[in-house]
Amino acid sequence: MSSDLSFPRRLHPAEIALAALDNVREILLAAVIGLLVGGGSGGMSPALALAIGLGGVAVAIAAGYVRWINTTYRVTGGALHFRRGVLSPDETTIPIARIQAIDATQGPIQRLFGVHELHVQTAGGGSGGEIVLRAVSDIAAHELRRVAGLPDPEEVELPEWRLGMGGLLVTALTAPQIGVILPVVGGLAAAGRDLLSGQSGERLVDRLPSDAGGIALVVAALAGAAFLLSFLGAIVAFSGFVLVRDGDRLRIRRGVFQRRAASIPLARVHAVDVVESLLRRPFGLATLRVETAGYRSEPAAAQTLVPLLRVGSARALLEEFVPGLAAETGPLQRPPTRARRRYALLPALAGALVGGAVTAIWPWAWPVLPALVVLGGVEGLLRRRAAGWRLDGARIVIRQRLLARRTLLARVDRLQEHELSVSPFQRRAGLASFELAVGSGRTGRVAHLDRAVAGSLFERLRPPDG
Amino acid sequence: MASLAWAVPVAIACFVADAALPADAPGVIAWGLRVAAVAVLAFGGVAFPLLRWRTWRYEVRDEELDLLRGAVVVTRTLIPMTRVQHVDTTRNVIGDLFDLRSVAVHTAAGSNDIPALRPGEAAAIRDRIALLARRPDEL
Numbered sequence: 001m002s003s004d005l006s007f008p009r010r011l012h013p014a015e016i017a018l019a020a021l022d023n024v025r026e027i028l029l030a031a032v033i034g035l036l037v038g039g040g041s042g043g044m045s046p047a048l049a050l051a052i053g054l055g056g057v058a059v060a061i062a063a064g065y066v067r068w069i070n071t072t073y074r075v076t077g078g079a080l081h082f083r084r085g086v087l088s089p090d091e092t093t094i095p096i097a098r099i100q101a102i103d104a105t106q107g108p109i110q111r112l113f114g115v116h117e118l119h120v121q122t123a124g125g126g127s128g129g130e131i132v133l134r135a136v137s138d139i140a141a142h143e144l145r146r147v148a149g150l151p152d153p154e155e156v157e158l159p160e161w162r163l164g165m166g167g168l169l170v171t172a173l174t175a176p177q178i179g180v181i182l183p184v185v186g187g188l189a190a191a192g193r194d195l196l197s198g199q200s201g202e203r204l205v206d207r208l209p210s211d212a213g214g215i216a217l218v219v220a221a222l223a224g225a226a227f228l229l230s231f232l233g234a235i236v237a238f239s240g241f242v243l244v245r246d247g248d249r250l251r252i253r254r255g256v257f258q259r260r261a262a263s264i265p266l267a268r269v270h271a272v273d274v275v276e277s278l279l280r281r282p283f284g285l286a287t288l289r290v291e292t293a294g295y296r297s298e299p300a301a302a303q304t305l306v307p308l309l310r311v312g313s314a315r316a317l318l319e320e321f322v323p324g325l326a327a328e329t330g331p332l333q334r335p336p337t338r339a340r341r342r343y344a345l346l347p348a349l350a351g352a353l354v355g356g357a358v359t360a361i362w363p364w365a366w367p368v369l370p371a372l373v374v375l376g377g378v379e380g381l382l383r384r385r386a387a388g389w390r391l392d393g394a395r396i397v398i399r400q401r402l403l404a405r406r407t408l409l410a411r412v413d414r415l416q417e418h419e420l421s422v423s424p425f426q427r428r429a430g431l432a433s434f435e436l437a438v439g440s441g442r443t444g445r446v447a448h449l450d451r452a453v454a455g456s457l458f459e460r461l462r463p464p465d466g
Numbered sequence: 467m468a469s470l471a472w473a474v475p476v477a478i479a480c481f482v483a484d485a486a487l488p489a490d491a492p493g494v495i496a497w498g499l500r501v502a503a504v505a506v507l508a509f510g511g512v513a514f515p516l517l518r519w520r521t522w523r524y525e526v527r528d529e530e531l532d533l534l535r536g537a538v539v540v541t542r543t544l545i546p547m548t549r550v551q552h553v554d555t556t557r558n559v560i561g562d563l564f565d566l567r568s569v570a571v572h573t574a575a576g577s578n579d580i581p582a583l584r585p586g587e588a589a590a591i592r593d594r595i596a597l598l599a600r601r602p603d604e605l
Contacts, residue, residue: 293574416549418576422540439574463529463546 005147008072008083014113020057020064021109027056073133075147080120082131094132097244098122099148101249103129104141105261110134116141121249121263131262159320162242163307172310174279210322239308247322250290252303262303268292270439271410272305273326274314275294278403286311290322293414293439302350318409325409327395332388339431343387344380351376379403387446391460397445398436408444412461420458421432422451426440434458473510477503524580526594531571533578549573551601555588571595 031053071084080099083091104116118136121130136144145151163171241254250264271291280286288306309317318326341416355369386401391412399407419437426432432454435445449457477516480503484496517537526533531545551574555567561581567588569580 204508414549415546416573417543417545417578419541419543421536421539421540437573437575441575443575458542462544463548 005075005143008066008074009140010072011133012113012115012135012137012140013068014109014115015068016061016064017069017113018064018109018134020061023060023063024057027060031056065097073131073145080131080144080148081359082120082133094120094122094130096148099150100265101246101263102141102145102148103251103261103263114138114300118144119261119263128313153342159245161243161306161317161321163238164372167308168235168239170285171238172231174277174283174285175230175234175309179266228400238304241304241307243306243321250305252305253295254304262304264290266322266324268439269322269325270414271408271442272322273320273442274407274409276405276407280308281405284311285309286314288314288317291408291438291440291442304363311335324411325395327392329390329392332390332397332399333453334388335384335446335448336431336450338429340381340384342425342429342431342448343384344377347376347380347383348373384448387448389446389449389457391457396436396461398446399445400445406444408442410438410444412449414439415461418458418461420454426451436461473514473527475507476510477507480506519582522581526591526598528598531578531595533580543578545571545573545578547595547598550595553592553595553599555585569595 001104022108033335044137066086067084070086070089073080074084075081075096078097079093079095081091081093083089099120099122101121103119105119106116110117113135115135118133118141120131120133122130164348236255238254242252242253244253245266248266250266250269252262252264268451269290270293273289273291275284275289276286284306287304287308290303290305292303305321306317315326315328351372351374352369355372358368358372383401384403386399388397388399390397394412396410396412396415397407398410399405416437416439418434420432420434422432430451431448432451433447435443435450435458437443446454473560480499484499484503514537518535519539521535521537523532523534527547529547531547531550533541533543533545535541535543551572553569553571556570556579557567561567565585566582567585569583569588569591570577571580583591
């Protein structure tokens with residue numbers, strides 16, 4: 001077949017369906033608004049409504065056809081040109097030499113037609129691709145890659161990490177949201193019940209149990225629902241998770257209904273975050289996240305690199321996928337023992353505050369107060385044990401704990417700022433807190449370090465002269 | 467000036483609490499609230515900003531921007547020049563009363579302000595930082 005790409009070429013006709021769907025979506029929105037505003041009174045007969053609806057769909061398809069006719073791409077003069085639009089066509093041009101990658105993804109419509117959505121990636125562009133060809137057949141994709149001098153993804157063996165079925169289940173079971181949702185739902189249920197019994201909602205209250213066992217049952221039911229929701233959410237978000245490293249790029253694909261794909265240039269990965277949540281840490285499991293810097297219109301983002309892995313194998317994985325941050329790590333430098341009291345005090349006070357509030361509202365729940373104070377104090381001590389830092393040449397490691405233990409591995413030459421702060425209490429004890437920020441906006445902080453140690457770390461991170 | 471943002475609401479809250487007191491409440495509480503409101507305003511509106519202003523230091527070096535601030539918690543922030551994305555001078559209503567400007571230094575992680583500068587000084591700092599940050603450096 002002819003493989004001359006210098007003549008304008010149309011996308012696969014599946015584009016008609018995609019464009020028509022876009023239009024239908026807009027029409028549907030308008031229709032819903034119209035129904036909400038004008039409908040309800042039954043002014044329009046069903047037949048008329050159906051006719052208008054069908055007419056709308058026909059118009060949408062016609063518009064999609066026109067759009068397809070007017071959307072073309074070609075390769076000429078050493079550049080890829082992409083042209084779209086009817087009345088005032090836009091043309092995007094990318095020199096072939098600047099194309100770093102052509103990523104392919106498939107949405108439901110694309111899968112139906114057996115075509116690919118191609119994202120043409122450049123160094124400057126974001127994860128979405130500077131040119132997006134929404135419907136390209138297999139053969140056309142091969143050709144485009146060949147012209148751009150890029151290897152075909154099916155022909156080269158690339159480092160790849162997949163989340164298996166078991167991994168997905170464990171990920172969903174230990175989804176970090178559960179820890180947050182449970183107390184929130186419990187609190188809401190209790191507050192809602194209290195509100196109802198206090199006000200005019202007597203009838204509703206009659207149906208709700210009033211004894212302690214009944215309340216526990218309701219709370220358990222709500223917690224179960226929350227757990228199920230969180231479980232299903234994680235399944236939907238992470239099923240089919242694939243991480244691929246293609247030279248200087250990471251590709252992440254995930255999702256059931258909407259295949260979501262991200263393509264991240266390694267140069268923009270400023271840090272990797274190892275998150276060991278409360279539920280995962282006892283099993284030695286963690287999540288890896290990448291912290292990337294924003295660029296032009298592309299927002300800075302932190303996203304999941306690996307949903308679930310054994311902490312012990314994190315280094316091997318980084319070696320393969322983010323080698324710049326994979327250096328061997330020794331033990332961390334920890335805050336001195338004299339910082340213990342300061343670490344314990346704040347969470348214990350917070351516990352006292354929450355416990356006091358609960359006791360003020362429900363006096364019978366007074367045991368919550370001492371329990372929360374002790375829990376807060378223990379959390380504070382654990383925070384001190386988790387906290388630490390280490391500078392290995394070009395990489396800095398900062399570990400902190402806020403229920404979950406997070407270890408930030410950051411490139412020193414990409415730090416956005418670093419900070420040393422001393423409160424009056426710390427001054428007396430010769431302590432100081434250290435904080436740094438990476439390009440995604442994420443900060444890493446170690447509180448209550450020895451002041452001299454923190455000061456020398458601060459100095460070592462200053463940019464070299466000249 | 468920023469401390470007015472909490473001093474004013476707290477003072478208003480004191481006055482509201484004062485007005486909402488039941489008629490038979492002892493007078494001591496009412497007077498206590500009023501005194502507290504005035505004290506909060508005096509501290510937050512005058513003493514605290516003055517202290518903060520006295521402790522504010524900044525230094526623009528070739529390689530880095532060095533900020534030292536805080537009356538109670540003393541914080542020193544260092545921003546490498548190569549990380550500065552853009553700089554601008556900003557003004558607000560209260561600053562305009564005294565003809566003052568701020569310089570906001572933006573990095574990929576957020577922005578830092580150098581507040582309460584004379585317009586000429588602010589422009590000079592902005593231009594100097596912009597010049598020093600001009601060196602191309604990949605993200």
